[in-house]
Amino acid sequence: MSQFTHINASGEANMVDVSTKQETVREARAEAWVSMSKETLDLIVSGSHHKGDVFATARIAGIQAAKKTWDLIPLCHPLLLSKVEVQLEALPETNQVRIESVCKLAGKTGVEMEALTAASVAALTIYDMCKAVQKDMVIGNVRLLEKTGGKSGHFVAN
Structure with a gap:
């Protein structure tokens, strides 16, 4: 198992230094479901x-949230995202909405958290x-679907 990157040698939380990392094109896709x-x-x-328009408002909120991730998650880096896309799909057969997001940039750190x-x-x-x-809607199955770029390479969820 890999080491936690946000914990220093003393066991304290810290922001990872990405200054020496190579800049690569990075992309991540994530999903969430609402029942x-x-x-x-x-x-x-x-x-x-x-x-x-619920979907239009949710799409804009998702895009804004991706751009503010560094402000919400304490150890995330501020990123210059080149693409944020949020797609919503109504699934009447299961009474669910599937949300898929895509975030992309050319940079030194990944965009998984933004997606x-x-x-x-x-x-x-x-x-x-x-x-x-x-009031009893359920939000679930929030997960990373895929990520590309960076040292760890390509990841696709099972």
Whole structure:
């Protein structure tokens, strides 16, 4: 097993020094799922939700969150993202929304946390916009799907 990179020799949390790392193109994809009732999903899909376009708002929230990840996660580096994409898909057969985010840059550190944050905040935004209609929605299965670039190379989730 690899060593934790955010823990120094004294066992204290620290921000990793990336100044000597090589700049490479890095990309990460993540997903999150929101489970809800058929009625709630129907409101979202039909566009008749009283708060407006739930998917558009969640997409913008996810993009903003990716750009602010360094401000939310204490040991993350501020990054100049070159791409952030958030896609939302309604799955009526299971009464779920699947969110997939993609983050990309040319830099010295990965964008996994940005992709995970984008998917998570998009899911939280769906919850926030729909909580007046349904409070027992479930956000789950937030995970990294794939990452490329950097020293550790290519990762694809099973």
